[in-house]
Amino acid sequence: VVRLENVCKIYKEYSVEVNALKSANLSIREGDFTAIVGPSGSGKSTLLHILGCLDRPSSGEVIVDDQNIKSLPDSRLAKLRGKKFGFIFQGYNLIPRLTALENVMLPALIQKHHYDGIEKLAHDLLNLVGIENRAEHRAVHLSGGEQQRVAVARALINDPVLILADEPTGALDSEASAKLMELLKSLNREEGCTIVYVTHEQTIANYAGRLIQLKDGYIIYHSKREW
Amino acid sequence: VVRLENVCKIYKEYSVEVNALKSANLSIREGDFTAIVGPSGSGKSTLLHILGCLDRPSSGEVIVDDQNIKSLPDSRLAKLRGKKFGFIFQGYNLIPRLTALENVMLPALIQKHHYDGIEKLAHDLLNLVGIENRAEHRAVHLSGGEQQRVAVARALINDPVLILADEPTGALDSEASAKLMELLKSLNREEGCTIVYVTHEQTIANYAGRLIQLKDGYIIYHSKREW
Numbered sequence: 001v002v003r004l005e006n007v008c009k010i011y012k013e014y015s016v017e018v019n020a021l022k023s024a025n026l027s028i029r030e031g032d033f034t035a036i037v038g039p040s041g042s043g044k045s046t047l048l049h050i051l052g053c054l055d056r057p058s059s060g061e062v063i064v065d066d067q068n069i070k071s072l073p074d075s076r077l078a079k080l081r082g083k084k085f086g087f088i089f090q091g092y093n094l095i096p097r098l099t100a101l102e103n104v105m106l107p108a109l110i111q112k113h114h115y116d117g118i119e120k121l122a123h124d125l126l127n128l129v130g131i132e133n134r135a136e137h138r139a140v141h142l143s144g145g146e147q148q149r150v151a152v153a154r155a156l157i158n159d160p161v162l163i164l165a166d167e168p169t170g171a172l173d174s175e176a177s178a179k180l181m182e183l184l185k186s187l188n189r190e191e192g193c194t195i196v197y198v199t200h201e202q203t204i205a206n207y208a209g210r211l212i213q214l215k216d217g218y219i220i221y222h223s224k225r226e227w
Numbered sequence: 228v229v230r231l232e233n234v235c236k237i238y239k240e241y242s243v244e245v246n247a248l249k250s251a252n253l254s255i256r257e258g259d260f261t262a263i264v265g266p267s268g269s270g271k272s273t274l275l276h277i278l279g280c281l282d283r284p285s286s287g288e289v290i291v292d293d294q295n296i297k298s299l300p301d302s303r304l305a306k307l308r309g310k311k312f313g314f315i316f317q318g319y320n321l322i323p324r325l326t327a328l329e330n331v332m333l334p335a336l337i338q339k340h341h342y343d344g345i346e347k348l349a350h351d352l353l354n355l356v357g358i359e360n361r362a363e364h365r366a367v368h369l370s371g372g373e374q375q376r377v378a379v380a381r382a383l384i385n386d387p388v389l390i391l392a393d394e395p396t397g398a399l400d401s402e403a404s405a406k407l408m409e410l411l412k413s414l415n416r417e418e419g420c421t422i423v424y425v426t427h428e429q430t431i432a433n434y435a436g437r438l439i440q441l442k443d444g445y446i447i448y449h450s451k452r453e454w
């Protein structure tokens with residue numbers, strides 16, 4: 001699905017150069033259920049953004065379905081992402097003054113899905129994450145855990161083949177976290193959805209079939225769980 | 228320090244009325260180290276905002292140092308908060324285009340502390356939370372856990388008597404979380420700082436001397452730990 005070859009990412013902030021990712025080599029295969037772990041600032045979000053083609057590497061290659069994305073202009077890349085990827089951001093990135101329902105529908109409206117079923121689908125997804133009763137709340141008037149779950153529902157509206165989730169249970173209590181991970185697990189097993197998620201919690205990492213460990217921008221550990 | 232008497236908070240969102248807090252009776256005493264726990268949407272952030280006088284109740288009384296805040300106009304209340312309280316928001320609420328250092332200094336500049344030491348104090352606080360090397364980064368260019376720690380440092384700049392922290396370890400790995408809780412514990416024990424924090428993690432709640440449990444807007448459990 002996505003392959004990284006010798007990927008590096010350097011951010012420049014005034015005079016400071018941050019080597020956020022160093023020589024990342026990684027293949028995400030169809031049907032994978034992969035957790036990325038590591039300390040704060042180790043490059044997890046950076047890795048996830050590059051895997052999801054939200055950001056381009058400073059060097060190295062990113063290959064999506066056998067196509068090197070270097071050859072794609074930003075507009076084509078955005079189109080590919082919108083159609084096939086679902087992204088759950090660490091900060092949720094909801095539109096504050098839109099309702100929960102409108103936020104969930106937005107990616108479908110952007111992809112010009114004008115069919116009647118979109119509003120019902122958005123309601124069903126909010127129900128799936130347990131906040132259907134907040135559908136008409138503006139995002140800015142939701143609790144932290146409710147905002148997080150709107151972000152999850154939104155990532156699913158276009159039926160993505162790849163879900164990239166940055167700390168999807170960060171604001172959730174253990175019960176809501178377990179429900180969410182069970183939902184992701186069933187999407188992976190029953191829909192064949194490929195899922196890569198970042199977490200700093202070991203119990204949440206344990207749901208995955210593969211584990212990638214980051215430290216100071218390096219992938220220092222890469223395992224496959226034998227069930 | 229802060230006392231709530233029969234406090235209720237109702238939010239109106241279009242036609243939906245949310246009873247976020249119901250008959251909350253609670254006293255926070257000087258030197259307390261208190262954790263607030265409960266499921267997503269149970270009213271934790273609402274309770275914390277009312278304790279910190281960032282929001283007024285729909286009914287009931289809020290008494291700070293024996294003064295009912297009903298008699299204080301918003302400007303006087305803001306002044307009291309700025310001088311004595313330190314707040315760590317669930318969403319951090321940093322100014323995106325200001326640097327980490329500027330964000331930390333901001334509450335002191337608002338209180339018109341023009342002394343030379345403010346920049347050094349801000350550097351020391353960033354060092355205390357382990358991100359001194361990101362002092363010149365704009366907030367929007369920091370990782371999630373780095374933003375959280377800037378929010379912590381900012382809450383400490385005016386040497387508050389009461390710290391209200393909404394999920395202060397939410398974006399942090401276990402090592403950084405433990406360091407932060409040890410910092411709060413030492414502020415409580417050595418500086419006599421009163422601390423109230425929200426968390427959804429049991430291990431983080433265990434640092435506290437008192438536990439308040441919320442469910443559907445009610446305080447359903449209230450304990451004091453015997454050391």
Ligand SMILES: Nc1ncnc2c1ncn2[C@@H]1O[C@H](COP(=O)(O)OP(=O)(O)OP(=O)(O)O)[C@@H](O)[C@H]1O
Pocket residue numbers: 011012013018020038039040041042043044045046047090361364367368369370371372373398
């Ligand atoms: N846009 C940016 N400009 C400059 N530096 C950045 C930018 N984004 C991230 N960084 C820096 O790169 C490093 C890696 O950031 P990243 O967000 O990938 O970390 P992370 O592992 O997701 O951390 P966390 O667990 O705290 O979210 C951090 O030290 C951060 O300060």
Ligand SMILES: Nc1ncnc2c1ncn2[C@@H]1O[C@H](COP(=O)(O)OP(=O)(O)OP(=O)(O)O)[C@@H](O)[C@H]1O
Pocket residue numbers: 134137140141142143144145146171238239240245247265266267268269270271272273274317
């Ligand atoms: N400004 C608001 N307007 C309308 N409803 C609100 C507002 N703020 C919160 N709510 C609602 O009140 C309830 C309690 O919110 P609160 O933020 O206190 O929950 P919480 O316990 O902090 O949840 P979480 O753990 O998810 O952060 C939620 O169901 C939320 O939708």
Ligand SMILES: [Mg+2]
Pocket residue numbers: 044045046090166370371372
């Ligand atoms: Mg991150």
Ligand SMILES: [Mg+2]
Pocket residue numbers: 143144145271272273317393
């Ligand atoms: Mg909250």
